[in-house]
Amino acid sequence: MFCLKVRSDAAWAKxxxxxxxxxxxxxxxxxxxxxxxxxxxxxxxxxxxxxxxxLTDLAKEELDHFQRVLAILEERGIALGTPEVDTYAAELRKASKERPAGWPVLVDRLLVGALIEARSCERFKLLLGELDPGREPEMHAFYSELFAAEARHYRTFCDLAISAGGVSREDVEARLEHLSVLEGQIVSRLAKNEFRGFIHG
Structure with missing residues (x-):
């Protein structure tokens, strides 16, 4: 899907x-x-x-999604709690710091965002395959909507990396290709860990 080099194990959705x-x-x-x-x-x-x-338009939509998930938590009597360490995102950002001399940091920040959105999109698609629309119609409809939103956000980040970074499309695409390989290595490594309910890990 998109730029991803490693597919998530189908067992993740189960x-x-x-x-x-x-x-x-x-x-x-x-x-x-x-x-x-x-x-x-x-x-x-x-x-x-x-x-x-x-970016502020994107933030507004992400915040709307947060509030909608929060409402679901409230309906189900689930506490939000404090977030656990996001190892996936932290390792991906760390990997992107090894960049060519003079390469714009902004481009990498945007491409990391694109990769995170791509992985979310892939995971939501897997989740849709396991959610029973007969038993969980609202959840199935919600994640169908978010699947499309994550795909759109991926494209937004990629387009911004090209338009705002001051480097050529070809160079941005080559950099995304490189970061995609590193992202796949991170996902493969984290897949060996015990399932802890993370969207990305």
Whole structure:
């Protein structure tokens, strides 16, 4: 899917449905972090109004998703709690710091965002395959909507990396290819761990 080099194990979705409360909690935290990340990037580049507009629009949508997941948690009597360490995102950001001399940090921040959205999209598609629309019609409809949203966010981050980074499309695509390989290595490594309800890990 998209730029991903390693597919998630199909068993992830079965575990996710079996531990759906944990997945919902992690999903809520992921949406909040996504909104925060978009706003942080916008704040760091105030002179690029097109970038600021795109990122704040994205943050608004991510925050809306957070509130909707939060409502689901409330309906189910599930506490949000404090977020656990997001090893996946932390390792992906760390991997991106090994960059060519002079390479724009902004481009890598945007491409990391694209990869996270791509992985979320893939995981939501797997989840849709396991959720029974007859038993969980609202959840199935919700994740169908978010599957499409994550795909759109992936494209937004890629387009912004090209338009706002000051480097050529070819160079951005080559960098995304490189980061995709590293992302696949991270996912493969984390897949060996015990399932803990993480969207990405």
């Amino acid at each position: 575990e996710a449905v079996a531990h759906f409360d944990k997945v919902l909690v992690d999903h809520a935290h992921c949406e909040m972090k996504a909104a925060s990340n978009a706003l942080s990037l916008a704040a760091r580049h105030p002179d690029d109004l097109a970038l600021v507009r795109a």
